[in-house]
Amino acid sequence: MQEEASRERKWLLQEVEGLLSFITYPILVVDRFGRVIHVNPAAEHIWRRSQVVLLNQTLQDLVESAKLLEWVGKGKPLRDFPVEMTDGSGKKSPYLCRLHPLFINRKAEGAILQFTEQILETEFEKNRKYVTRYTLEDVRGHSPGIMALKEQARKIAKSDSTVLIRGESGTGKEVLAQSIHQASSRSGGPFVAINCAAIPEALLESELFGYDDGAFTGAKKGGKPGRFELALNGTLFLDEIGDMPPYLQAKLLRVLQEKRIERVGGSESIPVDTRLIAATHKDLEAMIVSGQFREDLFYRLHVIPLYVPPLRERGEDLYDLIQYYMKSFGDRLGKEPKRFTTQAMKCLLEYHWPGNIRELENTLEYIVNLEIGDLVTINSLPSSIRTSQSNGEVQRAAAASAPAYPELSIEQTEEQLILQAVQRFGRSTEGKRKAAEYLGISVATLYRRLSKINRKHPLS
């Protein structure tokens, strides 16, 4: 068994090395401390150091960005994070970094980093970056909160007013922003996103507004357009707006009022025709009170406020999302969808999902990857969910509220479980199908048991 696992590991490692060698961009795999644990030949080439040498280095030795290491620890993906790197010939150049987090038991333990030289970016890649992946059809869920949100989004998509999307991290704010762009008359134009928390403060201004020739040392010859200009005739998505520094808040307010920008170091006033969608998980009202966020900017952004509810308030959607991700990861990995035991499904349904849909997605990816059998049991779940306090609390609360006396017979317990499941999923045909799956019995058995219960207690 152990030999088998070791063979499998060796095989996997060779596969990974083979795949990495095909990629012409430098790639680093690092652990959560930034220690390099894997590199590809393109990385050896750019730093002109062999794999053995690079494996003894850290991210900080190779890339000039303290913030990048912070993001490795956050476990969130990043696109187009600007960094500076000194290559093997001593030349310092700007690069864009893409980060794919790696998890063990759902804890961020490292990341895969890919670097693209900014000036080497092809036109194709530039355009690809500004294309959306999601439409309103992809905003999954039928809970009242999500149905109302989708309806609101459909209504406001056509207007050009500024939208402020609020909601906890991982609830799908960017998915919603992309969907609004897709449903708008600007859908033929670019969707340009920028994460105000991910871009180092010193670079944020020039990223947003662009810069003119000679604006600062190291500036690209001929200047560079900012994201406002790149989003011409399209939508600009300002993610994590609560992290925008105060001096840029003032500048953004002016741009929103005048609909014109000036590049850093430039004097020309350039008209901008862009719809703005901002998003944040922060409490902006509290930030206004503490002087961290400008009240006038808040009201400029707050024209159309939208709120994406957290997953724990979308009980009706949870079951469908679990099945959806089970199927989608199954398809991706060439595996048949697995069934859940009642106990495992109960645990997932009762968990409080602090990381929202992103956490659910990671959890299902974990299950589909690691579960060898057809049945997902409680032991197949990440330990953090199995042992989570919320589940413990639910169990304790259930135990506390259960009548101490009289004890129920097996038949009565079964009746109760069936009635609770039907109550949870509804009495429609679809609801009964879900209830049967939740209970781990066939639909026919559920119907038989229900008619038996109905005969015994005609009013239940």
Ligand SMILES: Nc1ncnc2c1ncn2[C@@H]1O[C@H](COP(=O)(O)OP(=O)(O)OP(=O)(O)O)[C@@H](O)[C@H]1O
């Ligand atoms: N309604 C949905 N249906 C299916 N998947 C979704 C839905 N909403 C979000 N997701 C998935 O959840 C993940 C997180 O979504 P997204 O990045 O939009 O969240 P966010 O609220 O912008 O997060 P953050 O505040 O951390 O930036 C994505 O991988 C996305 O595919």
